[in-house]
Amino acid sequence: xxxxxxxxxxxxxxxxxxxxxxxxxxxxxxxxxxxxxxxxxxxxxxxxxxxxxxxxxxxxxxxxxxxxxxxxxxxxxxxxxxxxxxxxxxxxxxxxxxxxxxxxxxxxxxxxxxxxxxxxxxxxxxxxxxxxxxxxxxxxxxxxxxxxxxxxxxxxxxxxxxxxxxxxxxxxxxxxxxxxxxxxxxxxxxxxxxxxxxxxxxxxxxxxxxxxxxxxxxxxxxxxxxxxxxxxxxxxxxxxxxxxxxxxxxxxxxxxxxxxxxxxxxxxxxxxxxxxxxxxxxxxxxxxxxxxxxxxxxxxxx
Amino acid sequence: xxxxxxxxxxxxxxxxxxxxxxxxxxxxxxxxxxxxxxxxxxxxxxxxxxxxxxxxxxxxxxxxxxxxxxxxxxxxxxxxxxxxxxxxxxxxxxxxxxxxxxxxxxxxxxxxxxxxxxxxxxxxxxxxxxxxxxxxxxxxxxxxxxxxxxxxxxxxxxxxxxxxxxxxxxxxxxxxxxxxxxxxxxxxxxxxxxxxxxxxxxxxxxxxxxxxxxxxxxxxxxxxxxxxxxxxxxxxxxxxxxxxxxxxxxxxxxxxxxxxxxxxxxxxxxxxxxxxxxxxxxxxxxxxxxxxxxxxxxxxxxxxxxxxxxxxxxxxxxxxxxxxxxxxxxxxxxxxxxxxxxxxxxxxxxxxxxxxxxxxxxxxxxxxxxxxxxxxxxxxxxxxxxxxxxxxxxxxxxxxxxxxxxxxxxxxxx
Numbered sequence: 190x191x192x193x194x195x196x197x198x199x200x201x202x203x204x205x206x207x208x209x210x211x212x213x214x215x216x217x218x219x220x221x222x223x224x225x226x227x228x229x230x231x232x233x234x235x236x237x238x239x240x241x242x243x244x245x246x247x248x249x250x251x252x253x254x255x256x257x258x259x260x261x262x263x264x265x266x267x268x269x270x271x272x273x274x275x276x277x278x279x280x281x282x283x284x285x286x287x288x289x290x291x292x293x294x295x296x297x298x299x300x301x302x303x304x305x306x307x308x309x310x311x312x313x314x315x316x317x318x319x320x321x322x323x324x325x326x327x328x329x330x331x332x333x334x335x336x337x338x339x340x341x342x343x344x345x346x347x348x349x350x351x352x353x354x355x356x357x358x359x360x361x362x363x364x365x366x367x368x369x370x371x372x373x374x375x376x377x378x379x380x381x382x383x384x385x386x387x388x389x390x391x392x393x394x395x396x397x398x399x400x401x402x403x404x405x406x407x408x409x410x411x412x413x414x415x416x417x418x419x420x421x422x423x424x425x426x427x428x429x430x431x432x433x434x435x436x437x438x439x440x441x442x443x444x445x446x447x448x449x450x451x452x453x454x455x456x457x458x459x460x461x462x463x464x465x466x467x468x469x470x471x472x473x474x475x476x477x478x479x480x481x482x483x484x485x486x487x488x489x490x491x
Numbered sequence: 492x493x494x495x496x497x498x499x500x501x502x503x504x505x506x507x508x509x510x511x512x513x514x515x516x517x518x519x520x521x522x523x524x525x526x527x528x529x530x531x532x533x534x535x536x537x538x539x540x541x542x543x544x545x546x547x548x549x550x551x552x553x554x555x556x557x558x559x560x561x562x563x564x565x566x567x568x569x570x571x572x573x574x575x576x577x578x579x580x581x582x583x584x585x586x587x588x589x590x591x592x593x594x595x596x597x598x599x600x601x602x603x604x605x606x607x608x609x610x611x612x613x614x615x616x617x618x619x620x621x622x623x624x625x626x627x628x629x630x631x632x633x634x635x636x637x638x639x640x641x642x643x644x645x646x647x648x649x650x651x652x653x654x655x656x657x658x659x660x661x662x663x664x665x666x667x668x669x670x671x672x673x674x675x676x677x678x679x680x681x682x683x684x685x686x687x688x689x690x691x692x693x694x695x696x697x698x699x700x701x702x703x704x705x706x707x708x709x710x711x712x713x714x715x716x717x718x719x720x721x722x723x724x725x726x727x728x729x730x731x732x733x734x735x736x737x738x739x740x741x742x743x744x745x746x747x748x749x750x751x752x753x754x755x756x757x758x759x760x761x762x763x764x765x766x767x768x769x770x771x772x773x774x775x776x777x778x779x780x781x782x783x784x785x786x787x788x789x790x791x792x793x794x795x796x797x798x799x800x801x802x803x804x805x806x807x808x809x810x811x812x813x814x815x816x817x818x819x820x821x822x823x824x825x826x827x828x829x830x831x832x833x834x835x836x837x838x839x840x841x842x843x844x845x846x847x848x849x850x851x852x853x854x855x856x857x858x859x860x861x862x863x864x865x866x867x868x869x870x871x872x873x874x875x876x877x878x879x880x881x882x883x884x885x886x887x888x889x890x891x892x893x894x895x896x897x898x899x900x901x902x903x904x905x
Contacts, residue, residue: 193702194774196494196574205776206735209716213789213830237764238733238776241726242719325565332564339896351562352898353588353813355595356887357735358827362896376576378567 197385201234204373206357207336208238211246211318211371214361218246218318218371221307222275224260225437226393227322230374230382232267233391246320247274251306253299254281255418255439263394278310295420296413298442308344311368318361318369326378336375342366379435380460387453396434399451403429411444435460495697497599498578500590500617505603506634510672510693511566511579517679518694520568563593572698582613587846587861588813590620591901595887598702599628601693606639606669610652616846622660623809623844623863623903625883627702629665632693636685637671643687659849661880668693709882710798711739711747715791716830719778731762731778732787737829737884739795741771741779746796749787750875755796757782790831792875800885802875809844810902811863814892818858824899826870828888834871835890841865858900865905879903 268275283306325332404412405425432445450456566577578593600621676682719731760780826835842851844863879886890900
């Protein structure tokens with residue numbers, strides 16, 4: 190009797206299996222790429238799943254206009270380096286054409302508006318499956334979502350009508366107009382992702398590592414880097430800190446954490462010691478209510 | 492470090508969520524912001540304990556409102572010895588399908604018994620489902636020991652009762668642990684109130700249990716998920732069959748048979764992460780190249796030439812009906828086994844399994860939500876399979892309603 194696979198090998202094998210199921214079951218899949226560590230891992234896994242062939246899907250980025258430049262540069266360089274197609278659609282354009290109300294407030298998050306652009310790009314290219322880097326350990330509503338998560342014509346998730354998902358048999362059959370969101374790294378935790386990045390020597394945008402930044406302190410004590418998108422009133426406490434990002438989302442809703450970590454090993458140690466969860470530490474968008482994520486998912490978000 | 496997948500079945504009343512909460516909480520797997528949220532919620536829901544650990548696992552608004560677990564939730568924790576994936580499943584009979592789902596790929600079942608009540612219908616139901624799903628290990632956790640004064644006699648009595656009941660089930664390995672999830676006895680820390688118990692705590696048990704990997708000694712099974720054909724100038728003739736090794740090992744030069752066509756050929760090359768390897772093991776995602784230019788497509792199997800699976804158009808199976816709509820005789824369906832999909836029809840409902848006694852009852856031909864039945868299925872294309880008790884990887888399938896696209900049943904081949 191030989192030993193079971195190492196846990197990272199097991200997680201990797203599961204993710205590759207899921208990616209290949211997407212390729213086998215769908216006509217027009219897409220990989221949603223944000224420039225964050227989780228979607229960077231997805232691209233790495235796709236290389237393992239499909240090389241020496243081309244990806245059976247393009248990379249799609251919904252650009253909120255509030256992204257970190259480092260993440261955008263990384264995105265463009267990566268697409269070029271691997272020679273795969275990149276489709277970018279901008280929330281800015283959706284706001285104009287659909288005459289939407291832009292986000293307001295001190296920290297104007299376009300998180301909700303992003304869903305419009307996402308649904309539009311799905312319709313434009315008739316995508317039937319969208320691969321995303323969401324993980325179940327991130328948030329309690331995500332913990333309940335299937336790996337193949339069926340969305341109706343409006344992109345909505347219905348948690349009470351989910352298909353049973355057994356063994357590793359994935360049912361991706363849908364009607365025209367519906368789409369499936371696929372989450373190959375559902376079973377990975379934040380720490381697993383970092384251990385995998387370390388093992389595979391995956392390069393990341395520089396903002397994941399320590400750097401000096403001017404930040405304002407929010408009422409919850411979070412550090413938001415000063416940038417042109419924030420609507421500050423001038424009464425905020427401004428500090429210069431050594432920080433890094435634990436997640437890379439929009440500059441308007443992602444907080445930095447104080448850190449001296451400049452190597453992946455340091456980051457791994459920090460996470461092991463961390464007393465606050467990934468989204469709790471960095472996301473303002475989940476603080477709205479207990480069911481913030483569940484509600485966003487129901488309306489078509491990831 | 493390896494990965495252990497286990498599931499717990501039960502209701503809030505049995506202390507299931509409290510037990511999971513305790514495992515996560517005492518192993519420092521919960522962050523302070525989440526504890527804060529819980530403390531706030533616990534005050535609103537009005538439970539007595541400081542933090543209602545059950546709230547940790549109930550992720551949906553409807554679950555929190557009703558104080559019940561409706562769907563499977565996945566929880567993760569890691570110790571120095573292992574990574575754990577918990578499928579937290581509801582225990583009520585009306586959620587049998589959810590339990591079936593969460594349990595399907597588990598290595599271990601934790602069956603919770605309330606020490607005051609002993610073996611109940613629910614215990615039996617969960618054990619029978621574990622037996623049908625071939626879960627390699629069953630841990631009976633006799634909980635709420637604090638409410639029976641940590642009585643050894645009562646514990647022994649429940650243990651004996653369970654073993655008598657379990658005789659009829661083909662459960663492979665059964666273990667027992669007396670615990671109190673609420674008080675924390677024998678979950679992560681050893682209880683000082685049960686000196687008569689010399690076994691491991693629950694966490695010790697989970698960290699050290701050897702999961703019998705019988706798969707490794709099974710015959711070589713591989714199913715094609717996707718054909719890689721770069722069609723570039725330099726890789727003009729490259730045609731690789733991508734998939735996961737379901738069981739056994741594959742070697743370069745090995746004689747194999749392609750199914751269902753039955754053509755024999757040889758493995759020319761195996762690639763793992765774009766590197767050529769001589770041998771590949773169970774669960775590894777590989778690309779296989781065959782020596783001869785044979786017709787192979789998605790859903791076809793490439794198997795050991797020495798030990799063939801059955802390839803048939805009629806199978807008998809035990810299925811759990813999962814659709815809200817009842818079975819309609821003659822209904823056209825799809826059968827999916829890993830990546831293989833074919834049209835199918837349920838020809839006959841042979842019997843209905845009573846999930847409290849494990850007896851086979853005469854069937855009236857109907858199947859409704861949560862029913863477990865033995866059926867005869869006829870398929871359009873031949874299925875290559877082993878029986879589920881021999882190989883969980885090739886003996887399992889789902890049934891899909893062609894019209895609604897819903898997964899309507901899950902089955903194990905007999």
